[in-house]
Amino acid sequence: MRIDCLTLFPEMFDGPLNHSIIKRASDAGIVQIALTNIRDFSADKHKKVDDKPYGGGPGQVLMCQPVFDCFEHIEKLSGDKGLPILLTPQGQKFSQAMAQQFSLEKRLILIAGRYEGFDERIRTGLNARQVSIGDYVLSGGELAAMVIIDAVVRLLAGALGDEDSAKDESFSELAGGFLEYPQYTRPEVFRDLKVPQVLLSGDHAKIADWRRLQALERTQKWRPDLLEKHQ
Numbered sequence: 001m002r003i004d005c006l007t008l009f010p011e012m013f014d015g016p017l018n019h020s021i022i023k024r025a026s027d028a029g030i031v032q033i034a035l036t037n038i039r040d041f042s043a044d045k046h047k048k049v050d051d052k053p054y055g056g057g058p059g060q061v062l063m064c065q066p067v068f069d070c071f072e073h074i075e076k077l078s079g080d081k082g083l084p085i086l087l088t089p090q091g092q093k094f095s096q097a098m099a100q101q102f103s104l105e106k107r108l109i110l111i112a113g114r115y116e117g118f119d120e121r122i123r124t125g126l127n128a129r130q131v132s133i134g135d136y137v138l139s140g141g142e143l144a145a146m147v148i149i150d151a152v153v154r155l156l157a158g159a160l161g162d163e164d165s166a167k168d169e170s171f172s173e174l175a176g177g178f179l180e181y182p183q184y185t186r187p188e189v190f191r192d193l194k195v196p197q198v199l200l201s202g203d204h205a206k207i208a209d210w211r212r213l214q215a216l217e218r219t220q221k222w223r224p225d226l227l228e229k230h231q
């Protein structure tokens, strides 16, 4: 998969893209992530990318010209057309199901905005899907883009090590509509806190039953909305 990210702050991506699973997947050629600075495409002599909103109001609006030119430039860098995604709090809420859909694409083109928003013609002109990572306002789309990249890349075949991927399959996780069951590791007793006896029993059927029940109970208690959605 190829992921292009159009941003005014490519250096913000340094940490997340250069560690752990994403780094490993990039090194293994499972994903190719390309960051492009929108400002490099500004036709303005001061490299301006934003301007005051027509009709008045506070803040600045990201202009069409640098975004369209940047987009048209990166489009040509690969034979795959790509799914353009605009990161905005107005978008459809990102979910595990959406991450799974995105993971089937050959190419994603994430566009991170700043300022008070995008000129509306960016959304309509690029025919981009709008995605939000939650009902709160971030200072820009970069963190949202990183969240999406992380959630998508770990779903690509081979991105997780054997150990992690085996674990993932046996976990129902959010995709199955349930929260995870509780996990424990050594020691058996830590400051009077004991590991549940059933996990030490060696009885795999009993352990599986216990885990299913735990997953159900904690979903009912903490995230009843997930069960409603599932029914």
Ligand code: ADE
Pocket: 087, 088, 089, 131, 132, 133, 134, 135, 136, 137, 138, 139, 140, 141, 144
């Ligand atoms: N940009 C600003 N806030 C955002 C959000 N919640 N999701 C995606 N992009 C954003």
